[in-house]
Amino acid sequence: MKVVANLALCQGHARCAAVCPQVFGTDAQFGKVVVLLDPVPAELQEQARLAVHNCPEGALRVSKDSRSFP
Amino acid sequence: MSTPQTQSIPPHVPAHLVVDFDLFEVTPELRDPFDKWQALLDTGAPPIFWTPRNGGHWTFLKYDDIREAYRNHETFSNRHQSIPRTEPWPLLQPNGVDPPEHSKFRNLLVPLFTPAAVSLMQAEVRRRTRMLIDAFADRGECDFVADFSGKLPTGMFIHLMGMDEGRLSEFIALADFFMRVEDPVAKARNVGEIYGVLGEFFRHKEHHLGNDIASLLLRARDTAGSGVTQQEVIDCTFLLFVAGLDTVTSTMNFIWRHLAAVPATRREIAGYLEQPDKLSRTLEELFRVYAVSNIYRRVKKDTVYKGIQMKADDMVVLPDNLANRDPAVFDRPAELDLTRKVNPHLTFGLGVHRCLGSHLAKLEVATALQEWLPRIADFRIDTAIPVKIYAGPVMGFRALPLRWDARA
Numbered sequence: 333m334k335v336v337a338n339l340a341l342c343q344g345h346a347r348c349a350a351v352c353p354q355v356f357g358t359d360a361q362f363g364k365v366v367v368l369l370d371p372v373p374a375e376l377q378e379q380a381r382l383a384v385h386n387c388p389e390g391a392l393r394v395s396k397d398s399r400s401f402p
Numbered sequence: 403m404s405t406p407q408t409q410s411i412p413p414h415v416p417a418h419l420v421v422d423f424d425l426f427e428v429t430p431e432l433r434d435p436f437d438k439w440q441a442l443l444d445t446g447a448p449p450i451f452w453t454p455r456n457g458g459h460w461t462f463l464k465y466d467d468i469r470e471a472y473r474n475h476e477t478f479s480n481r482h483q484s485i486p487r488t489e490p491w492p493l494l495q496p497n498g499v500d501p502p503e504h505s506k507f508r509n510l511l512v513p514l515f516t517p518a519a520v521s522l523m524q525a526e527v528r529r530r531t532r533m534l535i536d537a538f539a540d541r542g543e544c545d546f547v548a549d550f551s552g553k554l555p556t557g558m559f560i561h562l563m564g565m566d567e568g569r570l571s572e573f574i575a576l577a578d579f580f581m582r583v584e585d586p587v588a589k590a591r592n593v594g595e596i597y598g599v600l601g602e603f604f605r606h607k608e609h610h611l612g613n614d615i616a617s618l619l620l621r622a623r624d625t626a627g628s629g630v631t632q633q634e635v636i637d638c639t640f641l642l643f644v645a646g647l648d649t650v651t652s653t654m655n656f657i658w659r660h661l662a663a664v665p666a667t668r669r670e671i672a673g674y675l676e677q678p679d680k681l682s683r684t685l686e687e688l689f690r691v692y693a694v695s696n697i698y699r700r701v702k703k704d705t706v707y708k709g710i711q712m713k714a715d716d717m718v719v720l721p722d723n724l725a726n727r728d729p730a731v732f733d734r735p736a737e738l739d740l741t742r743k744v745n746p747h748l749t750f751g752l753g754v755h756r757c758l759g760s761h762l763a764k765l766e767v768a769t770a771l772q773e774w775l776p777r778i779a780d781f782r783i784d785t786a787i788p789v790k791i792y793a794g795p796v797m798g799f800r801a802l803p804l805r806w807d808a809r810a
Contacts, residue, residue, distance in 0.1 A: 343752060343753065343754065343756040344512070344516065344756065345750065345752075345756060345760065346517050346761065347686070347746075349517065350678075350679075350682045350686075351679075351682075351683075358516060358517050358518065359516075360516065360518045361513050361516070362509075362512050362513065362516065363512060363513075363515075363516030363517055363518070363519075363761075382743055382744065385744045385746065386686075386744060386745055386746055387746065388469075388746040388747065388748060388752045389752050389753070389756075
């Protein structure tokens with residue numbers, strides 16, 4: 333499983349980084365999402381999915397799993 | 403009693419979409435400003451309706467429509483957001499302008515408020531929080547608004563801007579009036595007063611540059627090719643002045659009112675103050691339930707949205723609190739669930755104007771909880787003192803008298 337970030341949609345809420353800091357970080361200058369782990373290891377997949385669902389911008393998606401796209 | 407300024411219904415608004423709703427009105431029986439929004443749902447108001455009050459405006463009630471208004475800046479503009487219409491109105495950089503113009507100031511300010519930048523403010527927020535609590539902890543009582551929530555965000559703002567701390571109470575009064583006044587003439591005068599204070603501040607700052615936001619803006623103005631003008635610097639400061647103070651204050655008031663009323667919740671939170679994941683989830687839920695802002699947009703050009711004709715310059719009100727309680731998005735929306743896992747609330751807006759200070763707001767509330775609950779674990783509201791509530795673009799109450807048993 334991998335997570336894909338759309339940086340044009342990301343506005344730096346950093347909700348993903350709060351929910352799953354192992355997989356998502358933010359860049360120092362503009363605070364936008366940085367995907368830290370690709371692919372996402374099995375033990376973090378559930379938490380990473382939650383992070384995706386908490387993005388109010390819909391800027392994140394899980395690839396190869398259309399069910400997870402909000 | 404309730405005959406504020408009304409006007410006739412514009413011809414493009416169909417009668418079945420008209421609801422008599424006054425954004426600012428506080429009836430004597432109203433106990434909580436959120437109730438007047440819930441009442442709209444309970445009485446079956448159309449999800450998009452027009453009210454003739456306050457100069458006339460649309461209101462969106464559903465999460466999806468509010469989200470669309472935030473995202474679609476081609477249709478729903480940030481220019482000249484005043485209800486009722488106030489002239490002249492400052493062009494507030496960057497919140498009051500649309501892309502692409504908006505990026506000039508947004509890009510200057512965003513790096514100052516990223517999670518990384520805000521984490522460096524932690525020590526200062528903590529120092530100020532402790533100082534405020536020290537002043538009343540042993541007294542066994544305080545007015546939470548006057549003694550704490552009104553001072554913490556404003557104090558941080560003054561610190562970050564590089565302003566004179568001695569003028570804190572004057573600034574609080576000016577920003578408070580700005581948010582509360584309905585009369586357009588009085589509002590225009592208040593805007594003039596804020597500009598007067600800011601103009602004077604920048605005349606001084608000009609010769610005393612430092613490591614603060616005001617100096618950063620002045621340096622940007624003096625950078626060749628930046629396109630940043632003196633007027634824009636002052637307008638931008640005006641925005642920061644009125645945007646980030648009142649909202650955090652009001653949110654904290656609701657949270658502390660809740661904690662005072664529900665001992666189990668404050669004990670639960672006190673148990674995980676140093677666990678970032680749990681505390682963060684709790685904060686998001688508190689921000690979801692206590693979304694104090696009703697945001698304004700202006701229809702940019704004649705448009706048809708969801709089959710409804712809207713005209714250029716029609717105003718639209720976006721109540722975040724109803725977006726956050728939309729059952730189409732949130733499970734058990736009326737319930738405060740501190741373990742809520744999926745919570746894409748709109749309290750900080752979204753799209754290009756996402757609240758710039760959201761990370762600072764969260765830091766301030768988190769730090770306040772961390773410092774308050776271990777010291778004042780049990781507290782209650784003094785119900786003998788009547789509390790005046792207010793509605794409008796930011797909702798809340800003017801005082802929150804708290805009592806607790808002070809240590810001997």
